Amino acid sequence: MGSDGQNWYLGLTYDQWVPLSVSGPTPAARYKHAAVTVDGKLYIIGGSRNGRYLSDIQVFDLKSLTWSTIKLNSGVLPATSGHNMIFWENKLLFLAGHSKDVSDTVTVRFIDLQSCECGVIETFGKLPVARGGQSVTLFGSKLIMFGGEDQHRRLLNDISVLDLETMTWSTVETTQTSPAPRFDHTAALHADRYLLILGGCSHSIFFNDLHVLDLEMMEWSQPQLQGDLVSPRAGHAGVTIGDNWYIVGGGDNKSGVPETLMLNMSKLVVSVLATVKGRDPLASEGLSVSSASLDGENLLVAFGGYNGKYNNEVYVMRPKPRDVLHPKILQSPAAEAAAASVRAAYALTKPEKLDLSEREDTSFKEVHVDSTPQNLLAEISALGEQKKVLESSLADVRAENVDLRNKIEDVNTTHADLSKELQSVQGQLISERSRCAKLEAQIAELKKMLESMQSIEEEVQALRKEKSELERDMERVSSVQKQGSGGAWKWITG
Secondary structure (H helix, E strand, C coil): CCCCCCCHHHHCCECCEEECCCECCCCCCEECCEEEEECCEEEEEEEEECCEEEEEEEEEECCCCEEEECCCCECCCCCEECCEEEEECCEEEEECCEECCCCCECCEEEEECCCCEEEEECCEECCCECEECCEEEEECCEEEEEEEEECCCCEEEEEEEEECCCCEEEECCCECCCCCCCECCEEEEECCCEEEEEEEECCCCEEEEEEEEECCCCEEECCCCEECCCCCCECCEEEEECCEEEEECCECCCCECCEEEEEECCCCEEEEEEECCCCCCCCCECCEEEEEEECCEEEEEEECCECCCEECCEEEEECCCCCCCCCCCCCCHHHHHHHHHHHHHHHHHCCCCCCCCCCCCCCCCCCCCCCCHHHHHHHHHHHHHHHHHHHHHHHHHHHHHHHHHHHHHHHHHHHHHHHHHHHHHHHHHHHHHHHHHHHHHHHHHHHHHHHHHHHHHHHHHHHHHHHHHHHHHHHHHHHHHHHHHHHHHHHHHC
């Protein structure tokens, strides 16, 4: 599609990918680059092509559909692949990734878009090990890093947090079952509380699972998705607009994924938004997808990737505006039931007008009120009866809410008791382990003593043998002496 004026995007059909006809020199085809949109411009940094890391900075203007290159006034940008990039305080921050500049820990670099200067940002705290293929998600003024693969090909599933105000790293301890170690996955933030992790791969397995980290409780869960199936994939790209998470491309080293998925994060429902042909650049691994807003119109912008050949085309999609729902709180069944009771009670007591435009309830019918006194009295009486029914329902809901709270308290008490018992058992186990270790040490000493006793016994036997031989020698000597002394006596007396 060509540039037909500055508002070319207004003619796009909803939920369809369209390749753009661009002007000017196009950047080298690549994959595993980093991408972000700022003020209607798509910034592309680095990536990989034919096993060679790239270090260029490319800019695509979404208004004029032209490419340009940023030349740095100072600083050197190392060739990097598998890194992440965000926009923060008029700077592009990019971190981690594989590079020939070997470092033991994650390096954070910046590009100032005004001065075109580049440099390394000094960070503090517990710096995470260097890696590539990780996910980095902006959460307020913090970056949340998950997973990846280190320079020794060790797979990771840790959580590290970088505070952008203080540039301090910290590690996070989580509860429940963490995702399996992986890289080349995608991550998204929902309702300013939940970190979602989808797909990725190990060295032998491609994943299609969804994991959710509650950033308040620091607790992992694995909710079930509804709707269309998600095939195993890695190297896919994702971006959120409102409650919807758009997921593009990826593959399993055999074929690319042709479907563009939309995951409604409030309902946890997956739907296929668009499908391309198998060898389409959008069915690639290592592509990027970003969101841009042009005059209030949201666009998805995809670039690059590898599907048997390296790509450098720019594709755009104009997603259809969708209703914004209240964020879904992903909590335990008991807490969800209690919250439902509270919402029901609140809805019954709230005097404001309810919007029922999206729901049809056959138990409510339109009532035409006659303004005569008798009919008004009858209507008031009917409203009084409805009020009693509602009050009775409200009382039932409150009673049910109390029961649920009691059950939750019982569960919490049981959990506390079990925790204490577990701690006691763990203490006993530790003491038993210590006792076993001492016994093993004593057994080792006894074995050494037995071995030394065997050598002593052999020495005793040798001494006894020597003694026996000595005694025999002494007997022979004594016998000879007696014979000799007898002969001399006989000579004297004779």
